[in-house]
Amino acid sequence: MLPRPVGRPRPPWATPSPLPSSAPCPAACGGSGTPPWPWAWPRPWRAAAAGGGGGTESAAPAPAPAPAPAPAPAVAPKVVPFRDGLVRPWSLAFLSDGSMLVTERPGRLRHVSADGATLSAPIAGVPADVFASSLKEDPPLQAGLFDVVLDPAFATNRRIYLSYVQRNSDSDSNGVVVWRGELTPDLRSLVNGRVIYTESPRIGGERNYGGKLLFDRGGYLLVTLGDRFEPDTRDQAQQPGSGLGKIVRLTTDGAPAPGNPVVSGGTPGLWSLGHRNPQGLAIHPVTGQLWESEHGPQGGDEINLVLPGGNYGWPRVSYGCEYETPIENCKPIGGGTSSGDQKAPLTWWGPPSIAPGGIAFYTGKGFPEWQGSLFVAALADKALWRLTLNGSTVLKRERLLDVGRRLRDVRQGPDGWLYLLTDEDAGQILRVQR
Numbered sequence: 185m186l187p188r189p190v191g192r193p194r195p196p197w198a199t200p201s202p203l204p205s206s207a208p209c210p211a212a213c214g215g216s217g218t219p220p221w222p223w224a225w226p227r228p229w230r231a232a233a234a235g236g237g238g239g240t241e242s243a244a245p246a247p248a249p250a251p252a253p254a255p256a257p258a259v260a261p262k263v264v265p266f267r268d269g270l271v272r273p274w275s276l277a278f279l280s281d282g283s284m285l286v287t288e289r290p291g292r293l294r295h296v297s298a299d300g301a302t303l304s305a306p307i308a309g310v311p312a313d314v315f316a317s318s319l320k321e322d323p324p325l326q327a328g329l330f331d332v333v334l335d336p337a338f339a340t341n342r343r344i345y346l347s348y349v350q351r352n353s354d355s356d357s358n359g360v361v362v363w364r365g366e367l368t369p370d371l372r373s374l375v376n377g378r379v380i381y382t383e384s385p386r387i388g389g390e391r392n393y394g395g396k397l398l399f400d401r402g403g404y405l406l407v408t409l410g411d412r413f414e415p416d417t418r419d420q421a422q423q424p425g426s427g428l429g430k431i432v433r434l435t436t437d438g439a440p441a442p443g444n445p446v447v448s449g450g451t452p453g454l455w456s457l458g459h460r461n462p463q464g465l466a467i468h469p470v471t472g473q474l475w476e477s478e479h480g481p482q483g484g485d486e487i488n489l490v491l492p493g494g495n496y497g498w499p500r501v502s503y504g505c506e507y508e509t510p511i512e513n514c515k516p517i518g519g520g521t522s523s524g525d526q527k528a529p530l531t532w533w534g535p536p537s538i539a540p541g542g543i544a545f546y547t548g549k550g551f552p553e554w555q556g557s558l559f560v561a562a563l564a565d566k567a568l569w570r571l572t573l574n575g576s577t578v579l580k581r582e583r584l585l586d587v588g589r590r591l592r593d594v595r596q597g598p599d600g601w602l603y604l605l606t607d608e609d610a611g612q613i614l615r616v617q618r
């Protein structure tokens with residue numbers, strides 16, 4: 185992206201947000217906002233120069249020295265089209281040969297070859313009862329087919345897991361389910377499928393589902409469940425017995441995983457609570473701990489380190505306000521940003537919101553200078569963010585690549601490049617490479 189012109193005043197919403205005393209991230213936690221330059225596709229994207237650009241914010245004082253930066257690369261990162269022809273792609277899973285499975289929110293799963301040249305027909309056997317919101321709603325509704333992950337033993341058992349919205353046949357209530365099936369060796373069909381987990385309760389509305397899946401290092405399946413948006417039900421995020429606003433951790437059969445926190449009356453599989461709309465999950469490459477992104481309301485998008493039994497605050501504490509509130513008068517929902525028993529985010533944005541989608545830690549060889557960084561795909565902000573870390577402390581946030589398109593997910597490929605999904609009816613896979 186281009187550096188912000190010298191002398192250009194920072195918009196008022198880009199002023200760093202105040203921090204709670206319990207938050208380990210210093211003044212880096214303010215929003216960076218939308219750039220003033222409307223870039224159209226296609227465009228040769230450029231990374232912001234280190235230390236410059238409107239999206240770069242340095243945190244001070246840092247609690248510990250940052251790792252020594254890698255030498256400046258000879259070739260700047262660029263974003264290139266990798267594969268088109270995907271409708272609202274939501275998630276992808278790499279196979280061992282570098283090819284990938286990609287979900288489309290209307291309810292299709294496709295295979296993309298490792299070089300991006302081939303896009304398969306829809307794979308047969310995806311559950312027929314995926315309930316998908318119309319693509320014509322404005323603002324868009326969110327129900328549909330969400331995530332796809334491989335079983336840790338996929339090489340031998342061919343199992344994959346899908347998350348999607350299932351609607352009750354006798355009413356308009358709906359909720360997230362997790363489905364397990366087997367992918368045939370010709371990659372054309374799913375067989376022996378069944379629902380292994382059903383969120384409870386099911387309610388009306390078509391927003392804030394969560395729906396992200398991730399296997400942890402113990403081989404257990406983490407599932408995010410959103411608060412479902414409505415003010416009259418969001419308090420259930422604080423009720424252990426409700427499935428709304430939770431992360432659950434399951435066996436591959438959908439039962440509560442061993443080692444989960446013991447919570448009397450808790451929803452089956454309960455791992456953590458007080459979440460609003462968790463859209464990204466990643467396992468830290470060194471610690472093995474769970475990191476999560478979630479949407480706040482108007483402002484208050486968060487990155488959290490999710491510990492078992494942790495209460496992440498929503499809607500008792502937050503950094504965001506009701507949508508109809510003028511930004512300059514934004515008062516946090518819940519009345520405050522911190523409370524003794526609520527886990528504070530590692531960093532947050534807005535208002536306005538960047539709307540974080542998927543997140544990924546970088547461990548590849550293509551960008552040595554990005555080792556250990558956390559990448560955040562932003563939907564509303566239409567950009568890729570890079571968070572430089574020291575342990576679980578966010579040292580710096582950088583609006584690295586202004587892609588100009590809603591980004592649903594970011595993944596590191598086996599080739600060491602980053603892959604992005606655009607949340608569009610004419611959606612694409614993009615690749616960040618040298």
Ligand SMILES: [Ca+2]
Binds near residue numbers: 458497501502527528
């Ligand atoms: Ca929170």
